[in-house]
Amino acid sequence: MRALQNLAWLEYKLGDLAATRATCDDGVEVAERTGLGWSRVGIGMRRAQCMVCYRIGAWDECERLAGAVPERVMTLAAQQLAAEGLAVQVARGRAVAPKRLHDLVALAGASQFLDGDVAVREAELATWQGDLDRARSAIQRALAAVDAVEHLDKAMDVAWIGMKGLMVEAEGAERARTAGDAVALTDAIAVGGALLERAHSAVEQAHRAGINHDVHVRGWLAKAEAEGPGSRVTPTRRAGRRQSRPSRLAMSMRWLAASGAWRRRCLARATGNKRPLPPRRPTRTARS
16 A cells, blocks of 8 residues: 555656655555555545546546544544645635644644645635735745755745745735725735745745756746746846746736736635625636
């Protein structure tokens, strides 16, 4: 079972999500058949299974898996599984999401890795609820949790958190444009620029550490940048890249704000609620 778990993570890092899901399904089946379904390794396989279902868009299955987590999460492994399942519960605006998040936040300190994951989910939920100050604070706590531990996959975590942080700042920038608040818009762009710069540094670090085979590091950076065809800057033009960063960041933030609008419309259709969240100006298209 440990070998299946290692294989699943390798396939995931290489970007073969179909193979990852098949391996996770096999691992969970073996765990249940041998009575180890809720052992540390068994829960690890369940967590990977839940994560890959979320990534490939199999949200019904992901939510089913998340619903199997006991309401009172005691062990660290079970907490990590609950945090993984929280992603789809937040994304679909489920009523259980705030309660699950509250329970996980109360367990802060058990693991820096878990603290970072939970803080990112808190940022997502707070953004949906319109509380950008809380979302920004959560992103900073997630980065602090990652910084507190040196590990091989740190670059991947920084790129992922940076992407999520840019989504928060995109929402802030969109609101600032709507309200005509130039100061808030400037602040959002400045914070977004710092997050994007850090994501770039994380990718460079991944190359130096020899983990550039992880497609998700590059993918999350690309998503954070969301570059248009006319905004590309070659790596050798460092000065030019810095001069062009505000326009690239603005494009990224507009794209990410559009993603949020798309998700809000999907949530409204799914719940039958025309305004599941505080009203905001309609934006464009696309989704995270």
